[in-house]
Amino acid sequence: MRRGIAHLVGREFVAVRRTPSPRKPILVRPGIAAIHRRLKGRTLAAVERLGKRVVLRADNGDRLVIEPRMTGLVLIGQPPTREHLRLQIELAAFRSGREGAATGSRMGSDPVDCILFWDSRGLGVVTLLSADEYEQKLLRGKIGPDAIEIAADDFCARVGKSRTPVKVALLDQARVAGIGNLYASEMLHVARIDPRLPASRLSPAQWQRLYRAMRDVLNAAIRFEGSTLADGTYRNALNEPGGYQNHHRVYDRAGKACRRCRGQSAIVRIVQAQRSTFWCPCCQKKR
């Protein structure tokens, strides 16, 4: 999602508005009018990612934090349906000062590009934070270091402090940010670790394998533009499906043969912290 809108850096915010969805509006803080007022006229200085969030940074340090949760999409171009289009972020179509002066000032209606937020379930949240609030509320405490940035020893220290099952600890965004339910199962299978094992009981060799697997799985998933499951919801910014679902080893494969041990064991589904975990009892041993 982030990569798909990164080229819009340098554009000027023209408007931020809700779209006429017949559904209950998504949560927007501190309110759509305040967001519009504070962003209008500012320039998009960077498109960042923090864990699972897409962050639009304005030139004064304000950050519009988009949290897609289960079904939210950050799009340019056409949304899948009109019905679940929730937010429209309008950007001047030309960089101000340069070609904008020459071609952009057609009278009446200047052309505009949009970043759209579409969300079928409507669980997504969009928040505008000042530079200070971003620092305090997100970077300190609530959100841990990003899974792809974190150093091996920090990862081990933060996740390994927990006595909860390692699969559940990996989902805790305050320990390490960016691992979702699907990828937690996948990386534990790559690392050959039993998801039920308390995080505090992993051996040094297991930490080494898990750290490596975390990076490998997430980098591959990003390279393949994410996992589009059977319901087809996940899309990149151009509304194209991802390809990583074709590489899943365990997720949503309950009862099917494990691809690693060639079906000595079938993939099993269990529930941990009210979420599905998929794993291979043959390949993922306690030590």
Add this chain to the structure above:
DNA sequence: CCCCAGTCCTGCGGGC
């Protein structure tokens, strides 16, 4: 510190 159930929503696939 950890676990669990419930909550916010909509859409779907499976079973009957």
Add this chain to the structure above:
DNA sequence: TGCCCGCAGGACTGGG
């Protein structure tokens, strides 16, 4: 075919 139920890439809250 149609209807009901369970489940879903997430995160938060309150109670034990």
